[in-house]
Amino acid sequence: MQTRRELIGGLLAGAAAATTPVWRTSLSAAGATQVATGTPLRVGMIGLDTSHVTAFTSILNDPANPDHIPGARVVAAFKGGSPDVEASATRVDKFTADLRDKWKVEIVGSIEALLPKVDVVMVESVDARPHLAQARPVIAARKPLFIDKPMAASTKDAAEIVRLAKAGNVPVFSASSRRYVEDVLMLQDTARVGAVLGASTWGPATLEPHHPDLFWYGVHAVETLYQLMGPGCVSVSRTSTATADVVTGTWADGRVGTVRGVRGGKYGTYGHTVFGEKDVVTGTSEMPLPDGTKRRAGYYGLLVRVMEFFRTGKPPVSPEETVETLAFMEAADISKARGGAVVKLSEVPR
Helix, strand or coil, X not given: CCCHHHHHHHHHHXXXXXXXXXXXXXXXXXXXXXXXXXXXXXXXXXXXCCCHHHHHHHHHHCCCCCCCCCCEEEEEEECCCCCCCHHHHCCHHHHHHHHHHHCCCEEEXXXXXXXXXXXXEEECCCCCCCHHHHHHHHHHCCCCXXXXXXXXXXXXXXXXXXXXXXXCCCCEEEECHHHHCHHHHHHHCHHHHCCEEEEEEEEECCCCCCCCHHHHCCHHHHHHHHHHHCCCEEEEEEEECCCEEEEEEEECCCCEEEEEEECCCCCCCCEEEEEECCCEEEEECCCXXXXXXXXXXXXXXXXXXXXXXXXHCCCCCCHHHHHHHHHHHHHHHHHHHCCCCCEEHHHCCC
8 A cells, every 4th residue: 555655755756757758840630749859848927926836937947946846837928907906906016027137038019929929728817707708819820828826817717718729629628736735635545545435625715806806815625625526516605704614515426525714713725525425534734744855836736737738638636626616616606695594506607
């Protein structure tokens, strides 16, 4: 039986090794990105108003970074930004300057100018409202596309991104980094836990007025729940106060999962409990890892999978599951408006 250390090491190290591919030119029939053998994959970024752009660039572009992932470089970026979102307007110039001056990334004036310079694209805009508009030209240019969480600011927009990508045979992937951190991966040790009968997750859930409540920060705890439970939720109910939201989801097979979004007290910690067939196990983002396992940078596990996705054209989370996570969060808003009533995910417009 694998130890937890062996399990995590195999998942992360094995995936990292797979990010050094042999490529030719263009997008293959399977959707994989392929460039000349030995040539780093050219990554373009859209939306430079989040710390993710500098963190991701450091991991991909700096061989001295202890979490460096080889085989790709961020080479060009489009600034973007949303003047009516404080987190965007107050940070976009700083992050743009960092990419330009420290990392020597070319800053271009439009998405159209970006596309010929890159093989693949990462939409990073912290404001999810423009994600659909930003994705359209990328899909039309047949560039494999990663969209940082959430995929869009509505389930309807996310479903349209998926529809366009399928119609154009363009791979698309979206996920929270919390899916792939060590303390979550450990809870997928099926030898100890057995079949997952239910799960509970928690994390920060600060709000932003231009997005449905959980879309802004609660998305991390929601995606963690889906990483542990898998898709198949049919209905949710929500209890909401000034300091917390608790959303209970019922899956089609009768399993129950809950998300607690925290806005009071100590709310910077993420945590999760799995109720398994064999054991009940809890982990947190601050827990010491067993057997001396190294905790990687928070974005490492996600970027390993993004690079593997670009190499193969196969997203580790299906677009349909991503759309379901947004429907889960949007149904929770409807439940709040109805005083905590149970709301079916099928009621959410798509």
